[in-house]
Amino acid sequence: MKYIVVIGDGMVDEPLEELDGKTPLQKAKTPNMDFLAKNGTCGMLQTVPPGMEPGSDVANLSIMGYDPKKYYTGRGPLEAASIGAKMKKNDIAFRCNFITCENGLLADFNAGHISTIEAAQLIESLNQRLYSYGKFYLGTSYRHLFIYNDKTASQLKSTPPHDVVGEPIQEHLLKVGEDADKSVENREVLNNLAQKLNELMYKSFDVLGKHPTNQKRIEDGKKPGNMIWLWGQGPQPQLPLFKEKYNLKGATITGVDLIKGIGTYLGLTNIHVPGATGFYDTDYCGKAKYALEALEEHDLIFIHVEAPDEAGHAGDIYEKIKAIERIDQRILGKLIKGLPSMDDYALAVLPDHPTPINIRTHTSNPIPYAMYTPGCRADATEKYDEPSILKSFNESSKNIMEGYKFLNLFLNLPKSSENTKNE
Numbered sequence: 001m002k003y004i005v006v007i008g009d010g011m012v013d014e015p016l017e018e019l020d021g022k023t024p025l026q027k028a029k030t031p032n033m034d035f036l037a038k039n040g041t042c043g044m045l046q047t048v049p050p051g052m053e054p055g056s057d058v059a060n061l062s063i064m065g066y067d068p069k070k071y072y073t074g075r076g077p078l079e080a081a082s083i084g085a086k087m088k089k090n091d092i093a094f095r096c097n098f099i100t101c102e103n104g105l106l107a108d109f110n111a112g113h114i115s116t117i118e119a120a121q122l123i124e125s126l127n128q129r130l131y132s133y134g135k136f137y138l139g140t141s142y143r144h145l146f147i148y149n150d151k152t153a154s155q156l157k158s159t160p161p162h163d164v165v166g167e168p169i170q171e172h173l174l175k176v177g178e179d180a181d182k183s184v185e186n187r188e189v190l191n192n193l194a195q196k197l198n199e200l201m202y203k204s205f206d207v208l209g210k211h212p213t214n215q216k217r218i219e220d221g222k223k224p225g226n227m228i229w230l231w232g233q234g235p236q237p238q239l240p241l242f243k244e245k246y247n248l249k250g251a252t253i254t255g256v257d258l259i260k261g262i263g264t265y266l267g268l269t270n271i272h273v274p275g276a277t278g279f280y281d282t283d284y285c286g287k288a289k290y291a292l293e294a295l296e297e298h299d300l301i302f303i304h305v306e307a308p309d310e311a312g313h314a315g316d317i318y319e320k321i322k323a324i325e326r327i328d329q330r331i332l333g334k335l336i337k338g339l340p341s342m343d344d345y346a347l348a349v350l351p352d353h354p355t356p357i358n359i360r361t362h363t364s365n366p367i368p369y370a371m372y373t374p375g376c377r378a379d380a381t382e383k384y385d386e387p388s389i390l391k392s393f394n395e396s397s398k399n400i401m402e403g404y405k406f407l408n409l410f411l412n413l414p415k416s417s418e419n420t421k422n423e
Contacts (some may be wrong), residue, residue, distance in 0.1 A: 002345040003248075003300040003411065004291055005334060007063060008327050009056055009256075010309030010355025011320075012367055018317055023356070024308075026385045028324040030036040032332035033349055033370065040372030041413070042320060042381040042389045044095070048353055048364035053161065055362055056258055056309070059231070059352035062403030064262060064302065065246065074154065074234015075258065077147060082260035082270070085137045085145050087236045092153040093211045095232035096136060096146040096163050098122060098225030101205060106169050109161035112223030113279060119144065121213045121233060122225055129207045133200045138279060146230055148197070155202055156194050157179035158231035163361045173198040174230065189328050197230060203226040241267040246411065251294050254278070254285050254304035269298065269306055276308040277337035282332035292338045300311030300411075312355030313419050320357065346373035348410050349384065368393075375415040 006007075017408060045060040049069050056070040057075040076093035087093060098119060100108035111398040123138045132137075137145040157177035164172045174197050176190045179366035205227045208214060214224035242250050253271050255278035260270045273290045275283030282305065291301045305327050311320035312394070339345045346388035349370035353362050370381070381392040401409070 030328040036370040054364040063216035065407035075232030078261040079163035081264035101227040111225035248299040288334035
């Protein structure tokens with residue numbers, strides 16, 4: 001049996017006035033998603049447990065079959081595994097964005113999608129000038145890492161930069177977390193630590209503000225990566241290997257370090273696809289092609305596509321629609337055509353979390369899934385979109401399933417002697 005899970009990051013949304021009350025998923029042409037929904041089984045998942053921050057880290061851990069409440073320690077350490085940052089016992093890994101700071105405001109959380117080549121030049125300068133604080137590691141585009149050797153830093157509260165675009169930086173700096181040790185002595189230590197790391201972020205502006213790389217970007221009409229933003233910190237997690245937990249050989253296909261990092265911890269093969277960028281221009285067809293080829297040696301493939309999430313953060317309705325349509329046509333279309341050559345297969349599509357256009361950030365609302373295997377018992381759903389799946393889900397009176405239980409359901413998708421969609 002061969003399995004593929006296609007994850008459209010942030011794909012689901014809310015009804016939009018600009019689309020006459022429809023969501024981007026409803027507006028998009030998605031014949032292949034609709035095929036899975038009509039001929040397979042659909043439902044709702046809670047990929048972000050109550051009380052946890054809605055993010056791709058938590059949500060994708062859930063989809064891959066791991067309970068975030070048990071295994072999640074932070075976004076930074078997950079990404080560390082994919083970029084070769086070796087963590088020591090007391091190390092804390094921070095996700096480190098290059099941002100654009102303008103007049104004290106966080107003007108852009110991704111520095112105009114700065115290139116990795118440009119980012120490498122900035123990372124080098126940070127390590128030369130600010131080495132006494134810790135070490136910076138190069139990731140991809142605006143997504144990088146900072147390792148700090150003090151485990152108490154995990155008790156600080158940080159803010160995802162995509163949540164506070166356009167707001168004063170001063171109001172969203174690192175601070176003592178609500179769950180931190182309440183002792184006076186500890187709070188003083190943590191306050192001093194927060195002050196030190198916030199000082200580091202401000203000093204990065206001094207290093208990067210007049211950096212030749214950023215001056216060239218400004219001359220070219222691009223946003224500079226003139227400051228770092230530290231967030232998503234945590235210690236190294238302890239995750240059981242996927243092969244031991246599910247008795248399957250798995251792989252990931254993605255352009256994003258976070259998903260590669262999760263894959264590394266789980267012992268999955270991270271398959272490199274040339275042109276997989278983690279942005280609108282990612283090679284959708286290449287992801288499908290490499291997935292089909294990888295099934296010769298693997299049992300299960302997770303294909304992750306970041307583009308819908310990027311469009312959601314940008315508030316770009318039409319880029320989100322295009323990203324959804326490309327997932328449908330260039331990935332699912334090729335998979336549905338190529339998978340029947342396998343002896344037996346199952347295919348699923350879902351987002352990890354919503355990234356609504358109107359608020360430009362993640363929510364923890366439940367997400368819809370569709371899964372299909374030839375001969376499975378189909379439910380009453382006709383289309384893959386938010387209201388269609390929610391309607392059939394409510395009519396079936398089922399409970400919303402915890403996200404980490406999805407994989408077991410998918411791996412054991414039952415078949416019937418005949419498709420009963422119309423009975």
